Amino acid sequence: MLALYSIKGGVGKTASAVNLAAEAAAAGHRVLLWDLDPQAATTFYLRAKPKVRGGVARLVKGKAAFDKVVRATQVANLDLLPAALASRELDHLLAERRDNQLRRILKPIRDDYDLVILDCPPSLSTLSESVFASVDALLVPIVPTVLSLRTLEQLRDFLDARDIPCPVWPFVTLADRRRTLHREIIASLPERWPLRLSHAIPSASVVERMGLERAPLRAFAPRTAPAQAYRRLWEEIAQRLA
Secondary structure (H helix, E strand, C coil): CEEECCCCCCCCHHHHHHHHHHHHHHCCCCEEEEECCCCCHHHHHCCCCCCCCCCHHHHHCCCCCHHHCCEECCCCCEEEECCCCCHHHHHHHHHHCCCCCHHHHCHHHHHHCCEEEEECCCCCCHHHHHHHHHCCEEEEEECCCHHHHHHHHHHHHHHHHCCCCCCEEEEECCECCCCHHHHHHHHHHHHHCCCCCCCCCECCHHHHCHHHHCCCHHHHCCCCHHHHHHHHHHHHHHHHHC
């Protein structure tokens, strides 16, 4: 299980979740993408309605059948658990049932999928702590700027302070190699973050078109630089998981 997570918004988290899930599905993996972000952008991109039948409480308490809430998408091998209620309510439910981590919630359908990807809200909360305790790695998109690096360090401090042994795999998004600062920060990452993923996603307007096309890049612009970068990024992630 992997999570796309960032404390900072506007870093390409949801676009990365959708595109990486689509690349994993195209590689033949059975993938479930769970939209945990109340903004429901992943759910919108994949043409679903932001609603879970019966509410998220029944799901957390193990009283809802997953076949009633998981939806197929237009992408072969990719299913979606759509955004439901505000993450604040999910926070409350998880706080009441601390034994019920996300991995436990998903246990009834784990054999149905090769990979589960979580698209998380940009916050530090009970929900995010449950994510940290459940996933095999956090995929953290960062824009090559000082403020984005600062939030990455804040995440590391948070995990260290709570002794949560969750691997953090940062990767660069919205990269513009014409900018000196972007090039310098990208070059500095291997020393500061040895687990960083090496393939950067370039800044390009075609990524913004995902909102119009409501599809991953490989569905409507597979030959563009960002689509190819996401393909290489997934291949790197797959090698690590293997």
